[in-house]
Amino acid sequence: MSENKYKDSFATPLKKAKGLGSAHDGSHHWMMQKVTAIIITPLIVWLIWSIIGLQGASYDEFRFWLAQPANAVLMIILIFSVLYHAVLGLQVVTEDYISSEWFKIMNIIGQKIFIMTLGILCIFSILKIAFTVGV
Amino acid sequence: MSDTTNKVQRPLSPHLQIYNLPLTAIMSISHRITGVSLTLGMLIVAAFLIAAGSSEAHYNLVMIVASSKIGLIILFLWSFALYFHMFNGIRHMFWDAGRFLEKDQAMRTNYVVLMFAVVATIVTWLFGCPYISEIISEVK
Ligand code: HEM
Numbered sequence: 702m703s704e705n706k707y708k709d710s711f712a713t714p715l716k717k718a719k720g721l722g723s724a725h726d727g728s729h730h731w732m733m734q735k736v737t738a739i740i741i742t743p744l745i746v747w748l749i750w751s752i753i754g755l756q757g758a759s760y761d762e763f764r765f766w767l768a769q770p771a772n773a774v775l776m777i778i779l780i781f782s783v784l785y786h787a788v789l790g791l792q793v794v795t796e797d798y799i800s801s802e803w804f805k806i807m808n809i810i811g812q813k814i815f816i817m818t819l820g821i822l823c824i825f826s827i828l829k830i831a832f833t834v835g836v
Numbered sequence: 837m838s839d840t841t842n843k844v845q846r847p848l849s850p851h852l853q854i855y856n857l858p859l860t861a862i863m864s865i866s867h868r869i870t871g872v873s874l875t876l877g878m879l880i881v882a883a884f885l886i887a888a889g890s891s892e893a894h895y896n897l898v899m900i901v902a903s904s905k906i907g908l909i910i911l912f913l914w915s916f917a918l919y920f921h922m923f924n925g926i927r928h929m930f931w932d933a934g935r936f937l938e939k940d941q942a943m944r945t946n947y948v949v950l951m952f953a954v955v956a957t958i959v960t961w962l963f964g965c966p967y968i969s970e971i972i973s974e975v976k
Contacts, residue, residue, distance in 0.1 A: 749918075780881075
């Protein structure tokens with residue numbers, strides 16, 4: 702728990718009790734966790750099904766598969782929604798377990814940068830394959 | 837937030853490690869552990885996509901690692917974690933809608949989630965394991 706910096710100040714009793722107050726973002730966070738969960742459930746089934754079909758696929762076979770418009774689009778939606786779901790989830794876990802304020806914030810920012818970079822790399826690769834491999 | 841610094845050393849009440857965790861509690865923390873592990877698991881999918889967009893040599897390397905015995909064991913654990921998290925996540929959303937919240941229902945749905953996760957994993961690997969025919973003929 703952080704020290705109450707309003708304790709000995711001239712702040713009103715209400716301000717002392719509320720501190721910085723709510724971020725007003727909690728229910729949206731929670732809702733998006735569920736919305737992304739609902740979106741990824743069928744996509745995960747599709748992903749596992751696809752992985753089974755792609756066992757031992759050669760480079761060309763894999764790229765041909767990914768270049769099919771339906772596969773490319775589904776894969777982009779999957780990457781985006783899973784990583785969004787993961788960012789939201791990891792943030793909650795971090796907030797629960799790390800009490801040092803600055804370390805917590807650095808962690809969450811680090812996670813977001815890492816996952817966003819990963820997502821951009823994945824989606825760029827998918828598009829590159831989709832637009833360059835002859836279908 | 838209030839000042840929580842302890843000035844008097846009072847005796848503490850028993851904490852987590854003292855209790856024999858009920859199944860519901862184990863399922864709860866497992867949802868969290870699988871959530872974090874699955875985030876790492878996405879690195880496997882990302883590795884395939886990025887390698888396939890990069891070069892044939894990179895792609896072949898990823899495929900060789902993923903198809904090795906250790907790779908398959910990781911994929912097996914990944915699939916179980918995924919199914920567990922997915923079915924437990926569906927239960928989470930039933931809870932959010934106000935269903936199955938009684939203690940006995942929570943206990944019974946524990947087993948439903950576990951059963952679905954185990955069956956889905958087995959079915960997946962019956963279709964998906966490259967060694968499955970060898971394993972089955974060895975068992976026979
Ligand atoms: C690879 C895919 C997935 C990843 C990386 C992932 C990751 C995570 C993480 C890190 C959390 C936070 C855990 C916590 O707060 O304790 C979480 C929570 C959650 N996940 Fe997933 N998840 C995935 C797939 C799914 C799927 C398919 C569902 C489908 C139902 C789902 C449903 C949920 C729900 C409902 C929560 C919120 C639980 C709560 O409110 O405490 N997840 N996920």
